[in-house]
Amino acid sequence: xxxxxxxxIIMDGNGRWGLKHYNSRKRGHRAGLKTVEKIIKATLKLxxxxxTLFAFSTENxxxxxxxxxxxxxxxxxxxxxxILKLNKKDIKLKIIGEKKFPKKLSNLLSKSEKITxxxxxxxxxxxxxxxxxxxILYAVKSLIKKKKHITEKNISSELYTKNIPDPDILxxxxxxxxxxxFLLWQLSYSEIFxxxxxxxxxxxxxxxxxxxxxxxxxxxxxxx
Ligand code: FPP
Numbered sequence: 139x140x141x142x143x144x145x146x147i148i149m150d151g152n153g154r155w156g157l158k159h160y161n162s163r164k165r166g167h168r169a170g171l172k173t174v175e176k177i178i179k180a181t182l183k184l185x186x187x188x189x190t191l192f193a194f195s196t197e198n199x200x201x202x203x204x205x206x207x208x209x210x211x212x213x214x215x216x217x218x219x220x221i222l223k224l225n226k227k228d229i230k231l232k233i234i235g236e237k238k239f240p241k242k243l244s245n246l247l248s249k250s251e252k253i254t255x256x257x258x259x260x261x262x263x264x265x266x267x268x269x270x271x272x273x274i275l276y277a278v279k280s281l282i283k284k285k286k287h288i289t290e291k292n293i294s295s296e297l298y299t300k301n302i303p304d305p306d307i308l309x310x311x312x313x314x315x316x317x318x319x320f321l322l323w324q325l326s327y328s329e330i331f332x333x334x335x336x337x338x339x340x341x342x343x344x345x346x347x348x349x350x351x352x353x354x355x356x357x358x359x360x361x362x
Pocket of ligand 1: 195
């Protein structure tokens, strides 16, 4: 049975779900947030120490302003209401990505990270304004600046995910089979599960099914 330390998720399909059920992409994002809460609970229950969620990519800035604002407001509202509860549950929140957001949200993100910094039960890495190619480029540039060798270990230590084990599992919902510039370095040996359901329809049972499948996979990391 494979050990499981880290699950990463591309939560795709909110927009299509919202359009299908309510003719509104925003309703899809709102429903998507409910699934986020369910999956956090399940991850805690299953004692998986790391959960990484792709919430906003560097490419998502190309979306209509009203949708971007809606997403940021949703996140702001969520943190304002729930951060103390997350803290009580011993959950640590870490933002991965370039922190360039409206001031109120930026402050709230920093405050949430600070409050939960010493927690141990579960670390949630929230990928916000995240792009993997940029992350790798910055890492290499930073090594050059520090006059350090460009080695695999040194690059890993300059990424947002330094000190975090690479994901064992990547799940992408929404019936789309691509990585979309997400954790390209860190996913080198991850088991990838593309799932047909839209993110708002994804649930704990689906999550557990994937984990059971993962546990039985023979992972050989290039060996035979
Ligand atoms: C992808 O669906 C989802 C996003 C770009 C945002 C993810 C946000 C949430 C799950 C809700 C809010 C979460 C937090 C943490 C505040 P899409 O819009 O690309 O869907 P589509 O492919 O159907 O258009």
